[in-house]
Amino acid sequence: MSGAREKLEAAFAQWLGAKYAFAFWKGRVAMYVILRALGIGGGDEVIVPGYTCVAVARPIKYVGARPVYVDIEPVTFNMDPAKIEAKLSGKTRLIVAQHTYGYPAEMDAILDIARHRSLPVIEDSCLALGSTYKGRRTGTLTLAAYWSMQWSKTFTTGFGGIATTDDADLAAKIERLARQEAREPGLKEATLLAAMRTVHRLLAFPKTVSRMQAVYRRLSDAGLVAINPPGAEQVRFTPAFFKRLGAAQARVGLQHVHRLDANLAHRRRLMRLYDRLLAERGWPMPRIPDYMDPVLVRYPVRVADKAAAIALAQARRLELGTWFDCPLHQIDVPMETFDYAWGMCPISEKAARETVNLPTHPRVGERLARQVVDLVCEIGSAK
Ligand SMILES: *Cc1c(COP(=O)(O)O)cnc(C)c1O
Numbered sequence: 001m002s003g004a005r006e007k008l009e010a011a012f013a014q015w016l017g018a019k020y021a022f023a024f025w026k027g028r029v030a031m032y033v034i035l036r037a038l039g040i041g042g043g044d045e046v047i048v049p050g051y052t053c054v055a056v057a058r059p060i061k062y063v064g065a066r067p068v069y070v071d072i073e074p075v076t077f078n079m080d081p082a083k084i085e086a087k088l089s090g091k092t093r094l095i096v097a098q099h100t101y102g103y104p105a106e107m108d109a110i111l112d113i114a115r116h117r118s119l120p121v122i123e124d125s126c127l128a129l130g131s132t133y134k135g136r137r138t139g140t141l142t143l144a145a146y147w148s149m150q151w152s153k154t155f156t157t158g159f160g161g162i163a164t165t166d167d168a169d170l171a172a173k174i175e176r177l178a179r180q181e182a183r184e185p186g187l188k189e190a191t192l193l194a195a196m197r198t199v200h201r202l203l204a205f206p207k208t209v210s211r212m213q214a215v216y217r218r219l220s221d222a223g224l225v226a227i228n229p230p231g232a233e234q235v236r237f238t239p240a241f242f243k244r245l246g247a248a249q250a251r252v253g254l255q256h257v258h259r260l261d262a263n264l265a266h267r268r269r270l271m272r273l274y275d276r277l278l279a280e281r282g283w284p285m286p287r288i289p290d291y292m293d294p295v296l297v298r299y300p301v302r303v304a305d306k307a308a309a310i311a312l313a314q315a316r317r318l319e320l321g322t323w324f325d326c327p328l329h330q331i332d333v334p335m336e337t338f339d340y341a342w343g344m345c346p347i348s349e350k351a352a353r354e355t356v357n358l359p360t361h362p363r364v365g366e367r368l369a370r371q372v373v374d375l376v377c378e379i380g381s382a383k
Pocket of ligand 1: 026027028029052053055056098124126127147148149150160161
């Protein structure tokens, strides 16, 4: 019980206030193992928001089930509980409540619907580390939750994911699946990831973008970026994915958990700063229910011209996020592959057309925050 991964799992569980935590290769692997432990499989339907990462749809399809998309409400970008009922069928086996950008989903309403139909609910907490809903932490509100430690999340171990639960029976099933089927990452993968973490650290400083690009080119020449450039998520879910978190990643993760409260405090400060700066400029401010206390991993804003905003950010070398670009972000095949048809979730599609996001991570200071606010104000808000 003294390996690096076990230490990270224990520290994360303790920080969160969950009984069990299991660390895996990616967030989608943590989700996959929860699906497996719940017995979700062929012919089953899983309710997800129609404004999500393709990483969410992949494990659902991989176990043979079908994602069913519920449109979002426009303020928090989360699944609209009023639209769930119409999507339930005799095959529905699970609801995945995702806390988008860090805004908690409307959990009471979702849990109510689930209770009436005796459906389990799990949380996609990949973007909501530290957020609370009615005073309780997101990721502790349902049967189980999964987390991601991918490059763009609250803290990163390169790739990485954690499944958490308070349920002893589910935890035993996850533990058994991990023991019987999951592999340890190989030395080559661990080495590649360590190289990628270095690149990512450089990438994270706007000033070193060109230096990073040079390093990245060199790694790429050496065949070292075979895994994935930071941010890109084009990989398929394959059996080889069912891996645990590597020891080097776990050590990095443990350091981050020790610094987590400072990380979250910084993100809260930046969110308040963005709130203030944008309100001063007359930006239309969304009204978040006061029983939600979000920690935003990115600060979403709706702009009049998303393409122009992105072009301006590139010209000024400012960090501006584009996700989610479509209801299944970073998909590289037709959305029908994942059972999404255009027009299914119009509010989500509109949000994807309009929304960019501002960074809140620990390396963003007030000056940079002001620069990105200036930028979006130059573009103007969406109507
Ligand atoms: C990042 C993310 C995931 C999981 O991503 P992995 O790359 O598999 O770690 C899942 N859901 C959402 C909403 C995410 O943002």
